[in-house]
Amino acid sequence: MARKSRKHAETAPVQVVQKPMFYAGAYIRLSVVDKKHKGDSLETQQAIINSFIADHSDIELRECYVDNGHSGKSFERPAFQRMIADMESGKINCCITKDLSRLGRNAIDSGYYMEKYFPSKDVRYIAVTDGHDSINGQSGGIMVSLKNMVNEAYILDVSRKIKATIQMNIRNGKFIGSNAPYGYFKSREDCHQLVVDEYAAPVVRQMFEMAADGQSHQSILAWLNDNKIMPPRRYMHSIGLASGKETGALTEWWSLRAVRDTLKNKVYCGVMIQGRSKVVDGVQVNLPESEWTITENAHDAIVSRELYDAVQEAWVRKSAPDEPYYKTPNTENVFARKLYCAQCGHALHRKRGGERFYRYFCNVSVMYAKDACNGVTITETAMKEMVFALIRKHEPFLTLALSQDVNNFAVSVSAGDKLKDELAAAKSELDKNNRFLAGLYQSLVDGDISDAEYKDMKGAYETRITSLTDQVMRLQDAVHNRAQQEKVLSKARASVRKIEQVSDLTAEIIDRLVEKIIVYHSGRIGVKFRFMDDVVHSSEELAEGGAGA
Numbered sequence: 001m002a003r004k005s006r007k008h009a010e011t012a013p014v015q016v017v018q019k020p021m022f023y024a025g026a027y028i029r030l031s032v033v034d035k036k037h038k039g040d041s042l043e044t045q046q047a048i049i050n051s052f053i054a055d056h057s058d059i060e061l062r063e064c065y066v067d068n069g070h071s072g073k074s075f076e077r078p079a080f081q082r083m084i085a086d087m088e089s090g091k092i093n094c095c096i097t098k099d100l101s102r103l104g105r106n107a108i109d110s111g112y113y114m115e116k117y118f119p120s121k122d123v124r125y126i127a128v129t130d131g132h133d134s135i136n137g138q139s140g141g142i143m144v145s146l147k148n149m150v151n152e153a154y155i156l157d158v159s160r161k162i163k164a165t166i167q168m169n170i171r172n173g174k175f176i177g178s179n180a181p182y183g184y185f186k187s188r189e190d191c192h193q194l195v196v197d198e199y200a201a202p203v204v205r206q207m208f209e210m211a212a213d214g215q216s217h218q219s220i221l222a223w224l225n226d227n228k229i230m231p232p233r234r235y236m237h238s239i240g241l242a243s244g245k246e247t248g249a250l251t252e253w254w255s256l257r258a259v260r261d262t263l264k265n266k267v268y269c270g271v272m273i274q275g276r277s278k279v280v281d282g283v284q285v286n287l288p289e290s291e292w293t294i295t296e297n298a299h300d301a302i303v304s305r306e307l308y309d310a311v312q313e314a315w316v317r318k319s320a321p322d323e324p325y326y327k328t329p330n331t332e333n334v335f336a337r338k339l340y341c342a343q344c345g346h347a348l349h350r351k352r353g354g355e356r357f358y359r360y361f362c363n364v365s366v367m368y369a370k371d372a373c374n375g376v377t378i379t380e381t382a383m384k385e386m387v388f389a390l391i392r393k394h395e396p397f398l399t400l401a402l403s404q405d406v407n408n409f410a411v412s413v414s415a416g417d418k419l420k421d422e423l424a425a426a427k428s429e430l431d432k433n434n435r436f437l438a439g440l441y442q443s444l445v446d447g448d449i450s451d452a453e454y455k456d457m458k459g460a461y462e463t464r465i466t467s468l469t470d471q472v473m474r475l476q477d478a479v480h481n482r483a484q485q486e487k488v489l490s491k492a493r494a495s496v497r498k499i500e501q502v503s504d505l506t507a508e509i510i511d512r513l514v515e516k517i518i519v520y521h522s523g524r525i526g527v528k529f530r531f532m533d534d535v536v537h538s539s540e541e542l543a544e545g546g547a548g549a
C-alpha cells in the first residue's frame with residue numbers, strides 16, 4: 001500500500017496544478033439487503049453525488065451507472081462492467097460513489113479498485129460521505145477503515161480455507177484428531193496418518209479376542225487392571241504424547257467405559273469414521289450416520305473385520321433385555337447423597353437387593369478395578385436401624401440443636417422481606433429501558449437523531465437492559481428461594497416436635513439432622529450429625545446384625 005500511495009502522491013500535484021476537467025461516472029449500487037434502508041436508497045445516493053458534483057467545478061457528470069439490487073457475484077454487476085469499459089475507452093476518468101462500501105461488494109473488491117485499478121488508469125476516485133478523494137492523496141481515515149475491512153475479510157477467508165482443508169482431509173480419510181486412538185500413533189511423516197503402536201496394539205487385540213471368546217467387559221477390565229496395563233490417557237502421557245494434566249492426576253485404572261469404547265471402535269479394523277458433527281452458527285451439532293465420512297482401509301488394522309464383527313455380535317446378544325425381576329416397589333431413597341464408602345471415599349449406590357429390599361454398595365471395584373476398593377455393602381433396613389439407634393441415643397442434644405437451628409433460620413428468612421419490592425422496582429426499570437430502546441429506532445427513522453447518535457444510545461440502552469435483565473432474574477430466584485425456605489422452615493418446626501415420637505426415618509429428617517454417613521467394610525457406620533463436631537459410630541452388636549443381611 002505504501003508504495004502505491006507514494007506513486008499517487010507524485011502524480012496528484014501535477015493534476016492539481018493543471019486543474020484538468022474530470023469526466024465523472026457516478027456509480028450507484030443498491031443491494032437487495034438495503035432496499036428498505038432509507039440512507040442507502042437509490043435517490044439518496046444519487047442526491048449526495050449530485051450535490052458533490054455541483055460543488056466541484058472541475059468535475060462534469062458524464063454518465064450514471066446503476067446496479068439495482070444485484071445480489072450476484074461482483075464481476076456480474078452489469079452497470080459496473082459498463083463503467084469499467086468506459087474508463088478503458090477514456091470516456092470517463094473519475095468515479096464517484098456515495099461511500100466506499102458502494103464501490104465493491106466486499107472490502108477486498110473495493111480495495112482492489114481503489115488501490116490498484118484506478119491508480120493504474122489514472123482515474124480519480126471519490127467516496128463522498130467517507131470524505132475520500134484520490135486527488136488529495138490517500139486520506140488516513142478511509143485507509144484505516146479499509147484496512148480493517150480487508151483484515152476482517154481476510155480472516156474470514158483464512159478460516160474458511162482452514163475449514164475447507166479439514167473437510168478435505170476428512171473426505172480423504174485422513175485422521176484429524178489431536179490424539180491418536182489407543183493402539184495407534186500419528187505418523188511422524190504425516191500427522192494425518194495413523195500407524196500401529198506395537199506396544200499397545202497387542203493389548204487391543206487381546207481385548208477383542210477375550211470379548212469374542214464370550215468374556216464380559218467386566219472380566220476384560222479385571223484382566224487389564226490386574227496386569228497393571230496403563231489406561232489410554234495415562235499411557236499416552238507416559239510416552240510423552242498427551243498434553244494436559246500431570247500424570248499423577250490421571251487415573252491408573254482402566255474404566256468399564258474405556259473397555260466398552262475400545263471394543264466398539266471401528267478404527268481398529270482399519271476404518272476411519274469422521275465428520276460426525278459440524279459447527280453451524282457457532283454451535284456443534286451431531287450429524288446423522290448417513291452423513292458421516294467413512295473411509296475403509298484408511299490405515300493398518302489391528303484386528304480383523306471378522307474378529308470385530310464377532311465381538312459386536314457377542315455384545316448384542318449379551319445386552320438383550322433382562323427378564324423383569326425387580327418387583328420391589330420404588331421407595332424413597334432417604335439416604336440420598338449422604339452415604340460414602342469408608343474405604344475409598346466414593347458415594348454409595350442404591351440397588352434392589354432382591355424381591356423386597358434395597359442394598360447400598362460401593363461400586364468402585366466393579367467400575368474400575370478389584371484393587372481400587374475392597375468394597376462395602378449394607379442393606380437399607382440395617383442402615384435405618386443403625387441410624388435410628390444413633391438418633392435415639394443423642395435425641396436430647398439433637399432436639400435442642402435443631403430448635404436453635406430453626407430459630408436462626410427463621411431470622412435469616414425474615415431478612416429477605418425487601419426482596420419483592422426490589423424485584424418490582426427492577427422490573428419497571430427494565431420495561432422503561434425497553435420502551436426507550438424501541439422509541440430510539442423511531443427517532444432514527446424520523447431523522448431526529450443521526451446514525452452515530454443512534455449507535456451510541458442503542459449501545460448504552462442495551463448494556464443497561466442486559467444488566468437489568470440479570471438483576472431481575474437474580475431477584476426472581478431470590479424471591480423463589482425465600483418461598484422455598486419458608487416451606488422448609490415450617491417443616492423444620494414440625495420435625496423438632498416429631499423427633500421425639502419418630503417411628504420411621506424420612507428423607508426430610510435425615511436431611512435436617514445428618515451431614516454424612518460413612519460405611520465401613522465391616523458393616524459398621526459412622527454418622528456425622530449436623531450439630532456435632534465428632535462422628536458417632538454404630539455399636540458393634542448392631543453392626544454385626546446389620547451387615548449380615
Ligand SMILES: [Zn+2]
Pocket residue numbers: 341342343344345346362363364365373374375376
Ligand atoms: Zn469404596
